[in-house]
Amino acid sequence: MIQDNTVSNTFYVNLLLVCLGSLQFGYHMGVLNSAGPYITCQYQDYSSADDVCIPMSSQQFAQVTSIFSVGGLIGSFLAGKLADAKGRKFTSLFNTAGFVIGSLILIYSTNVHLFSVGRLILGISSGSSIVFTSLMITEIAPSHMIDSLGTFNQSFINIGILIVQSLSIKYAKALIWKRLFIVSFVFSVMQFALSVVLLKESTKWLFESNKISQAKDVLRSLRSASISESQFIKDFKYITTDDNDLELSDHPKQVIGWKEYLTNSKYKKSAMFVALILIGQQFCGINAIILYSTQVISDLSSKDQADLPTQVNFVISIVNTIFTFISPKTISFFGKKNSLSLSAFFMGISSLLITLSLSFKQLYLLIIFVIAFIICFALGVGPIPFAIISDLNPSEARTVSQSYGTVINWIGTILVSYSFPILAEMLGMSTVFCMFALFSIFFGLFIYSKLPTKANQVEETEALLN
Structure with a gap:
C-alpha cells in the first residue's frame, strides 16, 4: 500500500474498508464463471438430491447472470442519493449488509427464482459500492495522493476476480460449490463488523450537513499528527470547497440531484464527457476478453488443449491485477489524460493484432496479444475513467x-457482454475485434485532443467541446 507521512494509520484502515466493496463486486461478478456448470446440475445427477444443485436451462442461467448487472444499474443509480441523504458510512453499511443477505440467500437457494433474488441483491450492493469507493477516496485522501489512490477501485475489483478464480480451483465442483458463497458470507459479516467500529464518516458530507466541528475532527484522525496547521487548513479547504483560494467558511454547500445534473447547462458538458469516457471504456472491448476469453481462445485451440483457455483466463486475471497496481506509477508520470489516451490507442493496436491472429489462426500469437491487450487496459482505460x-x-x-458515470458504464457492460457472442456468430470474431480496434484508436485520439488536463476545469471542458 502507498506510504505517505501526511496521513495516519486510521487513514489506511479506512481506505482498505472503503475498497472492500469493490473487491466484493469483482468476487461476485466472476463467481459464476467456473462454478456455473456445477450450480446448474450439468455435472450432477440431481434426481435424488435436490439441494446439491439448481436445475437451470441455458436461458435461466443467462437470467441469473444478467440480473446481477440489472442490480448493478439500480445500485449505481441509488448510491449517490443515499450517500448524500444518509451519509457515506451508512451507505457503506447498507452495501455490506446487501453482500451478507445476498450471499446467505445463495447458500440456501433451492430454485432459480430464489437464486435470482440473491444475485439481484448482490448486484445492487456491487453497483452502489463502486460508486461509493471512488467517491469516498476523493473525500478522505490528500490532494497529492488522489491520482495514485484513484486506481484502487479497479485494483480491488481485479483482486476480487482473482480471489474467486483461485478459490474456484478447489470449490467450483459438484456438491461443494456453495462454499464459494459461504466464503463471501463470512467475509461480508466481518467487513460489516469492522466498518461499524472503524469506518469514519466523510469530512465532506459532515461539512455539507453543517457539522463543521465533527468534519474537522474526522479529518484530523485521518491525517498525521506531524502536519502543520496550515497544511491541515489547506487540506480541509481542498476536500470541502471547489476553490482553495476562498476563505474557509462554515457554511455548507449545496449538492444536486440527477434532474439538475442532466438538465442544468452548467453541468451539460461535464455529463457529456463522463458518458463518453465511461461508455468508451466498455466499447474498447474489455469485457469481450474478461467474459469470453475462453471462447476466443477455444476458437483456435484443439481438443488436446482443452485446459488451455482456462489457464489463459487465470493468467489474464493475474496480469490485470499486477499491472493495475503498477498503473499509479505510470499515471503519476504521464498524467491521467496521456495515460488514458495512450492506453486506449494501444488497446486498439492490440485488437488489430488479435484480429490478424484470428484470421491467420495463430494460437500462441493470439494469446500474447490478448495479454498485451489486458496490460494496455490495466495501465489506463481500466482504472482512470472512474x-x-x-x-x-x-x-x-x-x-x-459518480452515480451517473457508473450507470453509463453498466449500460455499456450489458451492451458489450450481450452483443459480443451474437456479433461474433454473425460477422466472425476477427471482424468484431477489428471494430473494437477502430473504436479504441479513435477514442484514444479524442481523449488526447479534447480532455481537460487540470482538475475541476469545467470551463476548459466546455471551451474544448465548443
Missing part, C-alpha cells in the same frame, strides 16, 4: 456524477 469523474465536475455534482 478516478477522473471528480476532476470533471464541481464539488456539488461529484456524488451524482
Whole structure:
C-alpha cells in the first residue's frame, strides 16, 4: 500500500474498508464463471438430491447472470442519493449488509427464482459500492495522493476476480460449490463488523450537513499528527470547497440531484464527457476478453488443449491485477489524460493484432496479444475513467456524477457482454475485434485532443467541446 507521512494509520484502515466493496463486486461478478456448470446440475445427477444443485436451462442461467448487472444499474443509480441523504458510512453499511443477505440467500437457494433474488441483491450492493469507493477516496485522501489512490477501485475489483478464480480451483465442483458463497458470507459479516467500529464518516458530507466541528475532527484522525496547521487548513479547504483560494467558511454547500445534473447547462458538458469516457471504456472491448476469453481462445485451440483457455483466463486475471497496481506509477508520470489516451490507442493496436491472429489462426500469437491487450487496459482505460469523474465536475455534482458515470458504464457492460457472442456468430470474431480496434484508436485520439488536463476545469471542458 502507498506510504505517505501526511496521513495516519486510521487513514489506511479506512481506505482498505472503503475498497472492500469493490473487491466484493469483482468476487461476485466472476463467481459464476467456473462454478456455473456445477450450480446448474450439468455435472450432477440431481434426481435424488435436490439441494446439491439448481436445475437451470441455458436461458435461466443467462437470467441469473444478467440480473446481477440489472442490480448493478439500480445500485449505481441509488448510491449517490443515499450517500448524500444518509451519509457515506451508512451507505457503506447498507452495501455490506446487501453482500451478507445476498450471499446467505445463495447458500440456501433451492430454485432459480430464489437464486435470482440473491444475485439481484448482490448486484445492487456491487453497483452502489463502486460508486461509493471512488467517491469516498476523493473525500478522505490528500490532494497529492488522489491520482495514485484513484486506481484502487479497479485494483480491488481485479483482486476480487482473482480471489474467486483461485478459490474456484478447489470449490467450483459438484456438491461443494456453495462454499464459494459461504466464503463471501463470512467475509461480508466481518467487513460489516469492522466498518461499524472503524469506518469514519466523510469530512465532506459532515461539512455539507453543517457539522463543521465533527468534519474537522474526522479529518484530523485521518491525517498525521506531524502536519502543520496550515497544511491541515489547506487540506480541509481542498476536500470541502471547489476553490482553495476562498476563505474557509462554515457554511455548507449545496449538492444536486440527477434532474439538475442532466438538465442544468452548467453541468451539460461535464455529463457529456463522463458518458463518453465511461461508455468508451466498455466499447474498447474489455469485457469481450474478461467474459469470453475462453471462447476466443477455444476458437483456435484443439481438443488436446482443452485446459488451455482456462489457464489463459487465470493468467489474464493475474496480469490485470499486477499491472493495475503498477498503473499509479505510470499515471503519476504521464498524467491521467496521456495515460488514458495512450492506453486506449494501444488497446486498439492490440485488437488489430488479435484480429490478424484470428484470421491467420495463430494460437500462441493470439494469446500474447490478448495479454498485451489486458496490460494496455490495466495501465489506463481500466482504472482512470472512474478516478477522473471528480476532476470533471464541481464539488456539488461529484456524488451524482459518480452515480451517473457508473450507470453509463453498466449500460455499456450489458451492451458489450450481450452483443459480443451474437456479433461474433454473425460477422466472425476477427471482424468484431477489428471494430473494437477502430473504436479504441479513435477514442484514444479524442481523449488526447479534447480532455481537460487540470482538475475541476469545467470551463476548459466546455471551451474544448465548443
